[in-house]
Amino acid sequence: MRNFLFLVLAITARSFLFAQTNAEKITTATAQLVSIDLQRVKLFEKIETYKLGKIQEDLDLIGLPAAQSGDELIHHSALTLAYADKFEQARWVAHIITEDVIKGTVFRTNDFRADEKVSTGSAVEADYFLKKMNTDSTWAYDGFGYDRGHLAPSADFRWSKTALSESYYYSNMSPQLAEFNRGAWGELEDAVRGYLYRNPGTSLYVVTGPLLTNGLPVIERGVNKVSIPAMYWKAVLDLNNKKAIGFMMPNQSTTQPLAAFAVSINEIEKSTGLDLFNKLPIDLQESLEKQTNTADWLPQVNTLDIEPMSQEKMPRNHFNTIVAQQWLGQAAAINVCGTVVGARLSKAGNVLINLDKQFPNQVFTVFVKKENLLNFNYDLVEVLKNKVVCVKGKVINQGGVATMYIQTQNDIKVQE
16 A cells, blocks of 8 residues: 555656646756755855864874963864963964865955953954044054964965854964064965975874063053064974974064974974973874974975066056065056966866966965856966966955956956
C-alpha cells in the first residue's frame, strides 16, 4: 500500500511539472536556485565559524605565553592577546595566518573601536587623534603624530569578515611612527604573508608585540597616555615544515633590509621574558627557536622589478606608481603609468595587474572584476605582460597597497 501511494504521488508531481508552462518552470527553477544559494551562504558561514574555532584550538595546542602580572588575557575569534593596562596596549598578540588568506577577498574595514572585553577599558580613538566637524560637515583631524599600528595585521584575516573586523580593536593597536608602520613594518608583514604563496599547504603561527619596559614615553595629549614603544618584535613558526624565525625592529624610519632585523625566537624570549610556543616538545622548541635563516622567509630581490617612470617626464595629470600613492582616498580620478611586471587571473576570476614591482612587494595594483572582463577585447593577462601602460581612475587603499579598479578598455592605454 505504501509503495502504491508513493507511486501515485510521484505520478502526480510529474504530471504537475509537465502541466506547468515554460514561464512557470523558469520561476520554479529560479526559486530552487535561490534556495540552494542561501544554503551555500549558510554553509560557508558555518565553515568560517569552525575555522575560527580551530584557530583558537591550535593556538592553545602550541602554547600561548603566560600573562604577566597585571595583564589580562583576551580571546577573540581569530586572535588572542595579553592586554597590559599599564601601557594601554597588548604585550603580545597571537594569531594564525592560514592558507585561506591567499584567496581571501575581504579588505580593510577601518572600523577602529574600543575593545569591550578589556575589563579596565582599552585605548580609544582619542589616544591617537582628535576630530571635530567643520561647518561644511567635513571632519578636521588633529593627530598626535603616531599611526594606529596593527600588531596582528588586518590583511592576515582577509578571508573572514569577523576576524578582519576584530583586528581593528584598539587592543590590537600600538603607536607607531608613520614612516615605520607604512615602511619597514609593513614590508615585514607582507613578507610573512608572502611565505604562504611560496609554501602552499601550510599555516603560520605568529606572535607579535611591542617591547614594553618601564620609563617609555607616552602620548601626552591622549586621554589614556598610551606608551610609545621603541622596539617591536614578531615571532613566526611554520610547524609543518619545522621552520621558525624572529624579527626585532626599532620604531623608526630605516633603509636597512629586513634581513638586518632577523633574530632567533630565543633572543625575543630573552628580551621580553616571554616563553613562546611553550607546549611544543622541548627538543622541537630548541630546534625551532634558534633558527635565523632569512632565505626561507624573505623574498629575494626580483630581477623583473622595474624602476618607476620619471615623474618629471610625465604629461599633465599623469603620475608614476610612487607619486600616485599621494592620491590615496582622493575623489579625483588620475592617470597612473608604469610597467606591467605581473598579471594574473585570481581564483575568483578577477584580473590583478601589478605595475613596476611584483608580489609580495607590489606598490600599485590594477584590479579588473570578472564581470567587467567582457569590456576588453583582448586577454589582459597575456597581452599586457611587460607593457608600459597608463590607467585612469581613483586610487584607493586595498590591503595596504595603492589600488585602482578599472571597468573598460578606455580606462587603460598601452604605450607604444
